[in-house]
Every structure is written in structure tokens, then in C-alpha cells.
Amino acid sequence: MTHFTSVHSIKDLDALVNQALEIKKDLFADEALGKRKTLGLIFLNPSLRTRMSSQKAGMNLGMQVQVINAGTDAWTWEFEDGGVMNKSTSEHVKEAAKVLSQYCDVIGLRAFPGLIDRNYDYSEHVLNSFIRHAEVPVISLESATRHPLQSLADLITIKENWPHKRAPKVVLTWAPHSKALPQCVPNSFAEWMNAAPVEFAIANPEGYDLAPEFVGSAKVYHNQKEALQEADFVYVKNWSSFETYGAMPCVKDDWLLKKDFVESNPQTQFMHCLPVRRNLEMSDALLDSENSLVYKQAYNRTVAMQTVLKSILERTL
Amino acid sequence: MTHFTSVHSIKDLDALVNQALEIKKDLFADEALGKRKTLGLIFLNPSLRTRMSSQKAGMNLGMQVQVINAGTDAWTWEFEDGGVMNKSTSEHVKEAAKVLSQYCDVIGLRAFPGLIDRNYDYSEHVLNSFIRHAEVPVISLESATRHPLQSLADLITIKENWPHKRAPKVVLTWAPHSKALPQCVPNSFAEWMNAAPVEFAIANPEGYDLAPEFVGSAKVYHNQKEALQEADFVYVKNWSSFETYGAMPCVKDDWLLKKDFVESNPQTQFMHCLPVRRNLEMSDALLDSENSLVYKQAYNRTVAMQTVLKSILERTL
Amino acid sequence: MTHFTSVHSIKDLDALVNQALEIKKDLFADEALGKRKTLGLIFLNPSLRTRMSSQKAGMNLGMQVQVINAGTDAWTWEFEDGGVMNKSTSEHVKEAAKVLSQYCDVIGLRAFPGLIDRNYDYSEHVLNSFIRHAEVPVISLESATRHPLQSLADLITIKENWPHKRAPKVVLTWAPHSKALPQCVPNSFAEWMNAAPVEFAIANPEGYDLAPEFVGSAKVYHNQKEALQEADFVYVKNWSSFETYGAMPCVKDDWLLKKDFVESNPQTQFMHCLPVRRNLEMSDALLDSENSLVYKQAYNRTVAMQTVLKSILERTL
Structure with a gap:
């Protein structure tokens, strides 16, 4: 079975x-x-x-x-x-x-x-x-x-929205939230991306590194801007700390992606598993962008x- | 769409x-x-x-x-x-x-x-x-x-239970309750009755007038007895105040229709959308009368x- | 109807x-x-x-x-x-x-x-x-x-698991619990067993006798060991007192059947309607025994x- x-x-x-x-x-x-x-x-x-x-x-x-x-x-x-x-x-x-x-x-x-x-x-x-x-x-x-069903839907969505031959650059980035959330979606997404034909990286503040078994061979950045350079797909998601389990260590930098990021990266497509807290975890600018894939992910x-x-x-x- | x-x-x-x-x-x-x-x-x-x-x-x-x-x-x-x-x-x-x-x-x-x-x-x-x-x-x-689905069911029920050629007299009457209820059902019923081939009137205590956009051309009575004279259909329903929004202004008269009303109006048919609080909003005498249409309304x-x-x-x- | x-x-x-x-x-x-x-x-x-x-x-x-x-x-x-x-x-x-x-x-x-x-x-x-x-x-x-649906499923299960010609000995036994439970399942089981071609008895502590209308002609024991002798089917179930209604009178003896009972009665089959609190109402030894019928009862x-x-x-x- x-x-x-x-x-x-x-x-x-x-x-x-x-x-x-x-x-x-x-x-x-x-x-x-x-x-x-x-x-x-x-x-x-x-x-x-x-x-x-x-x-x-x-x-x-x-x-x-x-x-x-x-x-x-x-x-x-x-x-x-x-x-x-x-x-x-x-x-x-x-x-x-x-x-x-x-x-x-x-x-x-x-x-x-x-x-x-x-x-x-x-x-x-x-x-x-x-x-x-x-x-x-x-x-x-x-x-x-x-x-895993979310991750499979995510992978289908990426494949459908990537017409090019070269492997796309996919970056999973941490985002702010007011509540401690599980690591399920980022863990799972990392695991599937590591198994898929994509170039995969993770961006999160210090204190928010995912478990090594899920990070796998992905490069981890603690600087969001650096990580997102020339990203083809940006997967936005909050998670609580794995290291200090379930905690929400203070984050000084502003990790909420905004209008300027959308404007300066017209090629980047945005993903989120939903539900999402607007303007806390993901800004209207990304969610309502023509490059948002969130409803396609939901359909998939x-x-x-x-x-x-x-x-x-x-x-x- | x-x-x-x-x-x-x-x-x-x-x-x-x-x-x-x-x-x-x-x-x-x-x-x-x-x-x-x-x-x-x-x-x-x-x-x-x-x-x-x-x-x-x-x-x-x-x-x-x-x-x-x-x-x-x-x-x-x-x-x-x-x-x-x-x-x-x-x-x-x-x-x-x-x-x-x-x-x-x-x-x-x-x-x-x-x-x-x-x-x-x-x-x-x-x-x-x-x-x-x-x-x-x-x-x-x-x-x-x-x-609106309730109002459509109500209109179907009236049509089925009115074999005569002349337009029936339909009266929506306020009734007592211990809780502040929305105006949805009476608003909607009024709106549909105003659009239907019936003679329509509303009876409610002072302070309980519905919004003018829903009352439309219906005559509004603050005296229940007067309003119900020769009614063919009486639609019983509580609602809270629109004027003092959501409040339940004190009502001195007894607006609960009882056995004597049923007996002296053998031609009148009784309606309610349900759920109903028995003997608070609508008495057993009306609900259990042969002229009650409430279960037919539910079927419809x-x-x-x-x-x-x-x-x-x-x-x- | x-x-x-x-x-x-x-x-x-x-x-x-x-x-x-x-x-x-x-x-x-x-x-x-x-x-x-x-x-x-x-x-x-x-x-x-x-x-x-x-x-x-x-x-x-x-x-x-x-x-x-x-x-x-x-x-x-x-x-x-x-x-x-x-x-x-x-x-x-x-x-x-x-x-x-x-x-x-x-x-x-x-x-x-x-x-x-x-x-x-x-x-x-x-x-x-x-x-x-x-x-x-x-x-x-x-x-x-x-x-009654549980009792019918129980009777089907007994019939399926009794290949012999003689009437099986079926004993309903009370078991401990931390919460006051209804008498529904034991009442109903007793009622159906009394109507079925089985030899039926009930074992419960004093103070826990079921209502006479449900006990019917069944023999009631206040000594569990005596009641269970040569039982073919033992139906385990807690219930609260009928006499002191809904109470849980103190029980001195240990009514939880354990491993030794399973071992010394290899022919006995065990039943329970589920849900069951393991090791409080029914021990792992009975539930996990090869003679447990509880999942077959659920299927039925x-x-x-x-x-x-x-x-x-x-x-x-």
C-alpha cells in the first residue's frame, strides 16, 4: 500500500x-x-x-x-x-x-x-x-x-508558467506575520524544489533557518535583496523559527516586498499558498500584480x- | 455574468x-x-x-x-x-x-x-x-x-394558494421577539410584494418602520388591527428597528396574533419564513391552523x- | 409509516x-x-x-x-x-x-x-x-x-462469528470509565440479545443495574468472574447508574479485564461499540487480541x- x-x-x-x-x-x-x-x-x-x-x-x-x-x-x-x-x-x-x-x-x-x-x-x-x-x-x-499537495500544485504552476528552456531561478522568501505559523509549507516547497529541475534558494532572517533536512542543497541567504536578484519565481511565506522552536525572533529589516520590488523586477512571478494576510505578509502590490500566480496555484x-x-x-x- | x-x-x-x-x-x-x-x-x-x-x-x-x-x-x-x-x-x-x-x-x-x-x-x-x-x-x-430566495418561495406559495382572479390583500405584520433580529426578511418580502400583482400593506409599531427604499409604495399602518382587516395573507415576522438601528424600542400594544384572530378571520392564510419562536413571535393558534402556509413555504x-x-x-x- | x-x-x-x-x-x-x-x-x-x-x-x-x-x-x-x-x-x-x-x-x-x-x-x-x-x-x-443500529450490527457480528449449532453464551459486562456515560448501548444490546437466539447474561457492580424493562429475562450478576465463566462473547461497556440516575457510584473491585483473562479464555470473543478509552474501559490486551471483534462491528x-x-x-x- x-x-x-x-x-x-x-x-x-x-x-x-x-x-x-x-x-x-x-x-x-x-x-x-x-x-x-x-x-x-x-x-x-x-x-x-x-x-x-x-x-x-x-x-x-x-x-x-x-x-x-x-x-x-x-x-x-x-x-x-x-x-x-x-x-x-x-x-x-x-x-x-x-x-x-x-x-x-x-x-x-x-x-x-x-x-x-x-x-x-x-x-x-x-x-x-x-x-x-x-x-x-x-x-x-x-x-x-x-x-505535499500544495507543493505538487506549486510545481505544476511553475512548470506551466515557465516557457523557457533554462532552469528557472526560484526563491523562497520568509515574510512577516503577527502569529507563529508552522514550517510545513516552506519545508515542503524546499523539499520539492530540491527534487525539481530548478535553481533554488531560500531567503530568511537569522534565526529562521529551516531544518537542514529540508534546506538540502539550497543556498540560504539572510539578506533578502541579495537572494532575490534575478529571481524568476518568488515564493512568499511566513514561518516561525525552527531553531527556537515555534518562536518569532525579532526581525529588524523590512522583509515585506512592496511596489518598488514589483516595478524593478517585471519578469518575476509571485507565489503564495494562501490564506495570506494582505500588507502584513504580502503586499497588495504583489498579490494584485499581473505576475501573481496565487489563484492559479489554488486552481492547481x-x-x-x-x-x-x-x-x-x-x-x- | x-x-x-x-x-x-x-x-x-x-x-x-x-x-x-x-x-x-x-x-x-x-x-x-x-x-x-x-x-x-x-x-x-x-x-x-x-x-x-x-x-x-x-x-x-x-x-x-x-x-x-x-x-x-x-x-x-x-x-x-x-x-x-x-x-x-x-x-x-x-x-x-x-x-x-x-x-x-x-x-x-x-x-x-x-x-x-x-x-x-x-x-x-x-x-x-x-x-x-x-x-x-x-x-x-x-x-x-x-x-431573496425566501421571498421567491413566498411569492410561489401565495400564487399557489390564491385561486381567485382579484389581487389578494397581503399584509406583512411585525411581531414581538426577545432578540434583535435583522430586517432582511421583511425588507425582501416588501420588495417582492411591491413588484408582484398583489395589494400590499405593512403593519408595525412606531419606531419599527422599514427603510423607505423597501417600503416603496406600500401603505404603512401603526395599528395592527386596522392593517389586517380583510387580509387574505398575513406574513408574520419580527424585526429590530431600522430607525434606531438594531434597537428594540418598547412596544405597548400586544402585537401577538392569537386564537381570536384566527377565529374571526377564517379566510386569512398565515405565513412565516421560520425559524419562529412559538407563542412569542407567532402563537400556536396561527402556526397550527389549517390556514398556516409555513411548511409549504419551506417546501418551496x-x-x-x-x-x-x-x-x-x-x-x- | x-x-x-x-x-x-x-x-x-x-x-x-x-x-x-x-x-x-x-x-x-x-x-x-x-x-x-x-x-x-x-x-x-x-x-x-x-x-x-x-x-x-x-x-x-x-x-x-x-x-x-x-x-x-x-x-x-x-x-x-x-x-x-x-x-x-x-x-x-x-x-x-x-x-x-x-x-x-x-x-x-x-x-x-x-x-x-x-x-x-x-x-x-x-x-x-x-x-x-x-x-x-x-x-x-x-x-x-x-x-439500535449498533445493536443490529452487533447481532450481525455475533452471527457471523459463531459457526456452532448451540446458542452462544453472550455476556454484557460493565467496565470502568472516568465520565458518566448513557445507558443506551447496554440497554439496546440487552434488548436485542433478549430477542435473539443466544444465552444472555449481564455483569455489573451493585448500583449499576440497568432498567428492568431492558434487563428483561437476562440473569444479572454482580460478580464479574462468575458471570464470564465459559462466555463465548463478552461485550465490554461502561455505563452510569440507572438507579441513582447518571451517577457513578464507587466500585471497589477491579472490573477492567486484562491479559490474564484473555489467556485463560482463549475461546472468548471480545466486543465493544467504540469509541473506547484504552486501558481505562478496555485494556490493550482485549482490544488488540485476535479475538477482538470491534473493527468487524464497526464495518457492520x-x-x-x-x-x-x-x-x-x-x-x-
Whole structure:
């Protein structure tokens, strides 16, 4: 059985992206494939894009789709083994995963990190516990350290918007925020870009370096201006500190890209996974620019999920 | 692109009501029309009738239907332009509307008024912001000042239950409540009745006059008894003050219609949009009377939504 | 019109179980039966298994399925007649039931007991009020005193896992918990076992005897060890006191079955309705034993619901 949890779940990344572009030409070409199959989408956290695009992808493939908000619709889950469940959790992940496997042919699970215990989050304890007990393929709808469906959609979007032969220069840049956010999207984007035929770099303030396993071979800049020189794609995203886990160390420089950057870099295309806080994390100038790809990325979330689901149903992932 | 937000969205009201009565004869006659189309129903507020009837109407037309509780399932929305989003909202309506347009062919949106700032509510800031950024047709599932699907269902119900040639006398009467309610339903009902072939009047205590733009040419009575004389249809509904916006000015007279009214007006039919607080806003005597139309109104909510959806899908609205 | 609320809703229990086993062989054999029919699933309380299995059963039969969390998606309900609704409830069950009957061909309702007023709960006031006003068949998705779909799934599971000719010995045993739970599952299980061809007994501490109407002819033991001797099936479940209603009288003996019990009773099969608190109510040793039937019970929830739905749609219940 094959799960989809990261770029490492993919045998041939280039082939998968090409398949996605093929699927995108006719989203209803495989509507018999999922007939009589049930897709369960389990959310431990809020979601708009993932919820809608995943549901749509399943329906496009003819699947029965069920969406559950685990904590409110159903019961809170326990993830520790062997203990006495005399606290607030009502159901062990072992039962949850095995029971869901009775009703679903494929399960999507969203489980954000707590941002308190780095080892716990980075061991992907929640997702891995669920997978260990599940008896059907599991698709990560964003876990403690990764958001692979977003990254696949991002890669599709880059490929579609890069008509040139040379590898594009893609830069992931940190941006400000008022709340401590997970590292899932930047981790995952880095992981996928490192595996893709692009020239990839990361820009973030000191104290905000991502985990080495995700940075990989990417060059890391602590100077945004330097990093962004001649960038073809700039991926804007806030994240909290990995080093001082979950903290938001003070940043002196202004990392919010503005109108002057758009004007002086007319060739650069802008990306963000959304939701985004306007003028805090990303300015109107970038978001409303003709070079913004954010809505195309959102559209490609359906394509990404449909590609993964099709591969799982056809056992080719 | 055509949206459905009020009676002004309709080209030919009489034709639409006739079409609705035709659709009602066989709710499954058009089940191929919506094939491969997605209807997104977005609720910023609670809903039972609108939620179920809209979902049913979409499914009857063969559509894929997705229902989202925006605030809890997904992210809270920001409606102001140009500001720095460093408060509690997580996603700007611009992104929300444009992203939903990536996944949906038609979007229904419910957004109640705040009842605090009259200019803000009466400018329909939330609905209009959403529509400005949406790229697909939008159907109001009740907005700050109107509930047009309810009014269409009400008009269908009146037409079905009025076998006579002469125009019926329809009276909208205010009724008591313990909570400050929006003016959406009475505003909307007044707007539709003023456009329909009926004799229309409004009864409400002083201090509760609706906005002139909705009252239109209707006669307004501050004496309930006088207003209700020889009424064929009495539409009962509470609303808070438009004049002292959102307030509930003290009312001395007893505006709750009771058994004696039912008995002395055997020809009068009673309407309410539901939910209703029994014996506070509408007495058991009216609700349980043989002349109550409230459940027929509820049934016609499906017919109304299906008529609007069909018109949008066929681009005839 | 026929409702499904307890074992007393069934004409021929043996025939129904045999029909269930037939349905289980091909869950898609009747996918035309529910075409153009709507199943409404209304939850006043959380649910995972019931929610998913009921939705799946409806979809397997080709029905349109709508799931509503009544209190959060929609409006809070009033259950008392004749009063003035000037408190916190927004909609009377009379309107709720009649309105839902406008949109649904079959309605499932979940309504847990309050565990405060025994007479109120045991009169099934909520479920019965709803049924009194409903105009379509109603299926209990667990009510104040019973969980009949669970019991039907349990009986199917016992039949499937009992290859012998003699009647199996089935023992329902109380188990510890940190929270006061309803008596629904044990009441209902007792009621169904008393109607089934099994030898049935109940084990619980003093103070935890179930209501006589549910105990029926079953022998009640206050000594767990004695009760469980030579048991073929042990159904483990906590419940709060019926006698001192909703209380949790102190229990001195250790009622948690452990590894030694599993080892010394290799023929005994273990059941639980789930969710279960591991090592508080049921130990890992039982749950993870090869003789545990809990996931098979969960699977059979779909079969049970599909059997009941099919019978209702075919008017053979």
C-alpha cells in the first residue's frame, strides 16, 4: 500500500507532473475510475482550499466523498500508546484509523503541528501513528512538517508558467506575520524544489533557518535583496523559527516586498499558498500584480489532488 | 455574468414564478443540466432551511455540492481593502472569492448583518465585496438587508394558494421577539410584494418602520388591527428597528396574533419564513391552523433555489 | 409509516439479520433503489461511526445524503409544547421535524440523553417529539435510551462469528470509565440479545443495574468472574447508574479485564461499540487480541444501516 506524505512518496516526479498536466486538460476523463470508492477527508484543523479541492477531485473521479471535522463532528483523538485514557481524549488513533479504514478506500488527513515540542512534531507522530494503524492508502492534507499537495500544485504552476528552456531561478522568501505559523509549507516547497529541475534558494532572517533536512542543497541567504536578484519565481511565506522552536525572533529589516520590488523586477512571478494576510505578509502590490500566480496555484490544488488520487486508485504512485 | 441578490436580479418576475411552478411538477426533469458543475454553499451564519433546500436543489440538478461553514471549517474573512491584516482575520474576501471561483461554477453566500453600523449593513458591504471579486455567478443565501430566495418561495406559495382572479390583500405584520433580529426578511418580502400583482400593506409599531427604499409604495399602518382587516395573507415576522438601528424600542400594544384572530378571520392564510419562536413571535393558534402556509413555504425553498440555479445554468436569469 | 427506533420496530429479527448478511455480499446491489431520494442525517451530538456508516449506506443505495449538526450548523431546538419561547432555543421541534420532512424521504436523528432527569430521558421525549411531528420515516442514530443500529450490527457480528449449532453464551459486562456515560448501548444490546437466539447474561457492580424493562429475562450478576465463566462473547461497556440516575457510584473491585483473562479464555470473543478509552474501559490486551471483534462491528454498522434503509425504502420493515 502506498501513502502520499511527501515528495519521497513519488517514484518519478517529472512523470507525475506531466500526468497532472494531462489530467488538467479534462478533469472528467476518469469519472468512472472512483465509482463505488469512498474518499474520507478528516480535518483536525481548519481548511478551505484543501477541503474544497480534495472534495472536488474525489467527485471528479466519481468517488463518494465524506468530510469529517474530527474534533467537533466526532471525538478527540489520543496518540500515545499503552497509557490509561483517563484525560480528555475519547478515542485512540488506533481505533480511529482502523475504523475509518472500514468505511473508506482512501483517507486524507490534516494534522497541524503543535509548535511546542519540536521532536514530537518533526517525528510526524500524529500522521505516522494514523498511517501505522490505517489499512488503506493515506494522503497528507498537511501534516506537522509538510504540505505535499500544495507543493505538487506549486510545481505544476511553475512548470506551466515557465516557457523557457533554462532552469528557472526560484526563491523562497520568509515574510512577516503577527502569529507563529508552522514550517510545513516552506519545508515542503524546499523539499520539492530540491527534487525539481530548478535553481533554488531560500531567503530568511537569522534565526529562521529551516531544518537542514529540508534546506538540502539550497543556498540560504539572510539578506533578502541579495537572494532575490534575478529571481524568476518568488515564493512568499511566513514561518516561525525552527531553531527556537515555534518562536518569532525579532526581525529588524523590512522583509515585506512592496511596489518598488514589483516595478524593478517585471519578469518575476509571485507565489503564495494562501490564506495570506494582505500588507502584513504580502503586499497588495504583489498579490494584485499581473505576475501573481496565487489563484492559479489554488486552481492547481484540484489538479494535484486528482493526480494523486488517480495514481493511488490505479496503484501507480 | 448574472448574480441573484434581490428582486432586481429578475428580468420578468411573472415568468420566473411560472417557471418555478413548472419546475415543481417534476424536480428531476433537469438532472443532467448541472452535471460536472460545482455548487459551493458558503455559510458565515447558521442555516437549516437554506442549507438543506439549496443542497437539495443543486443535487436535483445533478450538480456536485460543497457546503462550507466559513468561520469554523475554514478561515475568518477580512472585508476592508488596503489595510494591514494584523488583527484576527486570516483571509481577505478577495482571495476567498477568487479562490472559491476556482472550484465552483456557482456560489451561494450567506452573510447576516452586524446590526451595529447601518450604513455598513445597508451598503451590503460583505455581499458586494464578495461579488466584486467573484468570477462566477453568486446567489445570496440571505445578506445584510435581503433574503431573496425566501421571498421567491413566498411569492410561489401565495400564487399557489390564491385561486381567485382579484389581487389578494397581503399584509406583512411585525411581531414581538426577545432578540434583535435583522430586517432582511421583511425588507425582501416588501420588495417582492411591491413588484408582484398583489395589494400590499405593512403593519408595525412606531419606531419599527422599514427603510423607505423597501417600503416603496406600500401603505404603512401603526395599528395592527386596522392593517389586517380583510387580509387574505398575513406574513408574520419580527424585526429590530431600522430607525434606531438594531434597537428594540418598547412596544405597548400586544402585537401577538392569537386564537381570536384566527377565529374571526377564517379566510386569512398565515405565513412565516421560520425559524419562529412559538407563542412569542407567532402563537400556536396561527402556526397550527389549517390556514398556516409555513411548511409549504419551506417546501418551496427548494423550488425557488432550483429555479434560480436552473436560470443561472441556462443563462436566462 | 414505519420508524426504526428499537428491536420492537422489527417484524422478524431473524429474517432481518439474514437479509443483512445477503446485503453484505454486495453493498452495491441496490444502488438504484434510493435514486432521487434524500436521506437527512441530523446530529444533536458528536458521531464518527454512525455519521460515516450512515452516509455510506445512503450513498451505496444511490440516495442524496445531507448531514446536519443541528446545534452549530443550524438552530437550537425547543421540545416543550405550549410554552413561550423566550429563552435560548430558536426553533421548535415541531417546525424542525415538519420542515425536514419537506426535504427528506428518510431522516436519521441522533439525540443523547441529558442524564439529569430520568423520567424525561426514559420517556424518549426528544426522539418521540421529533417522530410525532415528522412526516417521513425516522431512524434513530442513538437516542436517550437506545442505539439500535449498533445493536443490529452487533447481532450481525455475533452471527457471523459463531459457526456452532448451540446458542452462544453472550455476556454484557460493565467496565470502568472516568465520565458518566448513557445507558443506551447496554440497554439496546440487552434488548436485542433478549430477542435473539443466544444465552444472555449481564455483569455489573451493585448500583449499576440497568432498567428492568431492558434487563428483561437476562440473569444479572454482580460478580464479574462468575458471570464470564465459559462466555463465548463478552461485550465490554461502561455505563452510569440507572438507579441513582447518571451517577457513578464507587466500585471497589477491579472490573477492567486484562491479559490474564484473555489467556485463560482463549475461546472468548471480545466486543465493544467504540469509541473506547484504552486501558481505562478496555485494556490493550482485549482490544488488540485476535479475538477482538470491534473493527468487524464497526464495518457492520454500514451493513446495519443499509439493511434498515433498504427495508424502509421497500416498505418491508
